[in-house]
Amino acid sequence: MNIKESIEGYLQAVQLSRSPNTSRTYRNALNSFIISLSKNGININTDSPDSLSEECIVWFTDDLKINSPTTEQLYVVAVKGFFEYLSAENLSAINLTKIKLLIRQRTRRPGKRLPQFPASAINRLIESYENKNLSSIQDNIQLLRELRDRAFLITLADTGLRVHEACNLKRGDLDWNEGRAIIIGKGNKQAVVRFSRKSHKAIRDYLEARSALDGNSHKPLAALPLFARHDKGAGQKIKPITPTTGRNIVTERVREFLGEEAVGTITPHSFRHFFVTKILISTGNLKLAQSLARHENIAVTQRYAHLSDDELDKGYWNVFEE
Numbered sequence: 001m002n003i004k005e006s007i008e009g010y011l012q013a014v015q016l017s018r019s020p021n022t023s024r025t026y027r028n029a030l031n032s033f034i035i036s037l038s039k040n041g042i043n044i045n046t047d048s049p050d051s052l053s054e055e056c057i058v059w060f061t062d063d064l065k066i067n068s069p070t071t072e073q074l075y076v077v078a079v080k081g082f083f084e085y086l087s088a089e090n091l092s093a094i095n096l097t098k099i100k101l102l103i104r105q106r107t108r109r110p111g112k113r114l115p116q117f118p119a120s121a122i123n124r125l126i127e128s129y130e131n132k133n134l135s136s137i138q139d140n141i142q143l144l145r146e147l148r149d150r151a152f153l154i155t156l157a158d159t160g161l162r163v164h165e166a167c168n169l170k171r172g173d174l175d176w177n178e179g180r181a182i183i184i185g186k187g188n189k190q191a192v193v194r195f196s197r198k199s200h201k202a203i204r205d206y207l208e209a210r211s212a213l214d215g216n217s218h219k220p221l222a223a224l225p226l227f228a229r230h231d232k233g234a235g236q237k238i239k240p241i242t243p244t245t246g247r248n249i250v251t252e253r254v255r256e257f258l259g260e261e262a263v264g265t266i267t268p269h270s271f272r273h274f275f276v277t278k279i280l281i282s283t284g285n286l287k288l289a290q291s292l293a294r295h296e297n298i299a300v301t302q303r304y305a306h307l308s309d310d311e312l313d314k315g316y317w318n319v320f321e322e
Contacts, residue, residue, distance in 0.1 A: 001048065001049065001091065002044060002045055002046060002047060002048060002049075003037070003042070003043075003044040003045075003047050003048065003049055003051075003052065004034075004044040004045055006049045006082075006085075006086060006089075006091055007030050007033075007034070007044070007082065009085070009089075010030070010081070010082050010085040010086075011023070011026060011027055011030060013085065014026045014081070025074055025078065026078040026081070028075075029074065029075035029076075029077075029078035029079060030078060030079065030082065032060075032063070032064070032075055033056075033060055033075075033078075033079050033082070035063070036056070036059050036060045036063045037052075037056065037059070039059070039063070040056075040059050042056075048091075049086050049091040049092045050091065050092045050093065052083075052086070052092055052094060053094070054094065054095055054098045054099055054102060057076075057079070057080075057083075057099055057102045057103060057106070058102060058106065060075075060076070060079060061076060061102070061103070061106040061107055062106075064076070064107075068110070069107075069108040069109065069110035070110040072107055072108055073107060073108075073109070073110060076103055076107050080099060080100070080103060083096060083099050084096060118262075118265055118266060118270075119274055119277060119278075121258055121262060121265065121266060122157065122266060122270060122271065122274045124257065124258065125153065125253065125254060125257050125258060125266070126153060126154060126157055128257040129149075129150045129153060129154075129253065129257065130150070130154075132146075132150075134146050134147065140209075141230050141231075143209060144206070144209055144210060144213075144230045145230045147202075147205055147206040147209050147210075148206050148227055148228070148230065148241075149249045149252075149253055150202055150205075150206070151199070151202035151203045151205070151206040151227070152166065152227050152241075152246065152249055153249070153250070153253060153271070154196075154198055154199045154202045155195070155199045155202070155203065156268060156271035156272070156275075157271045157274055157275060158195065158196040158198060158199040158275070159193050159194065159195055159196075159199065159275065160193070160271075160272050160275035160276065160292060160293050160294070161183075161193060161272070162185070162186065162268075162269070162272060163243045163246040163247065163268035163269070164243045164246075165183055165185055165193075166226075166227065166246065166268075167225075167227060167240060167241050167242060167243050167245070167246050168183070168184075168240070169181065169183070169225070169226035169227065170222065170223060170224060170225055170226060171207070171214075171221050171222055171223075171224050171225070171226055172220075172221070172222025172223060173226065174195065174203070174226070176200070179194060179195050179196075179197075179200065180192055180193060180194045180195060181193050181195065185294055186294070191294050194292070203226065207226075210228065213228075213236065213238060214238060216236065217237070217238045219238070224238050225238060225239070225240030225241070227240065227241045227246075228240060228241065229241055229245065243268075246268055247267065247268055250266060250267060250268050250271075251263055251264075254266050272293070273304070275292075275293065276289050276292075276293045276301065276304045277304050279292055279293075280301075280304055280305055286298065286301055286302065286305055289301050289304065289305075
């Protein structure tokens with residue numbers, strides 16, 4: 001087996017176990033690694049994996065300095081995984097301990113930034129949609145879309161659900177009496193998500209307006225998607241919205257209620273930031289915020305444990321006002 005074949009074997013293994021986005025990133029990383037090897041006299045079509053030495057990581061990390069620290073870290077992790085694959089498959093006697101040491105010594109660590117999102121704009125968006133008069137809408141499809149979008153945005157803001165998690169919800173996932181749902185979240189792990197009374201009401205209003213369509217679907221109600229498509233492509237069928245549709249809903253409603261200049265400043269994930277920060281500001285309980293946001297590492301939650309801009313402004317002027 002030559003190096004090229006071993007790389008393809010590794011990428012196929014990645015494709016089976018990781019998401020499509022991760023697979024693409026790993027392939028890009030290995031393509032960069034191949035260029036680095038070629039520059040240093042390694043022929044992937046003729047040389048065997050056992051010819052690779054720890055020095056390859058030195059070449060690769062040097063070549064990655066033209067990229068951002070984040071990209072550098074991603075690509076190095078991918079190539080480190082390749083060396084671990086070679087070792088596990090007995091294709092190379094590479095010193096993995098030395099590889100890891102060289103990576104620690106030679107790679108940059110990306111700086112951690114606080115999550116940025118316009119909290120006040122999200123509040124205005126939700127309040128504007130709650131106050132919008134939908135009673136004058138005559139077209140049933142348009143009304144369903146309005147009710148769905150309102151319920152979708154309130155659900156994102158009040159549950160902390162990731163956009164794909166919200167899109168995957170089925171009617172039967174919700175326990176209306178307990179005010180929660182059991183989902184399969186990040187990492188294929190089961191999790192409990194709580195729903196506020198406000199999100200419950202918005203979802204109920206939407207489902208009541210959709211009752212005729214659901215009843216004619218000839219499928220168990222519990223199996224139907226919570227948020228469905230209402231377009232010509234779906235027709236009378238109850239099809240779930242996709243994350244792309246979820247992102248489009250956010251974009252369209254931001255444009256409607258906040259104006260064109262606000263488009264792009266709020267994404268579906270902004271509502272998750274909003275959710276975590278709201279818990280911390282209201283309770284100051286970091287552990288509670290971690291549990292409700294379903295963060296495995298509390299360090300992720302700690303990134304949200306900062307003062308709001310208003311509080312920072314007030315503190316600054318208290319110190320420096322004359």
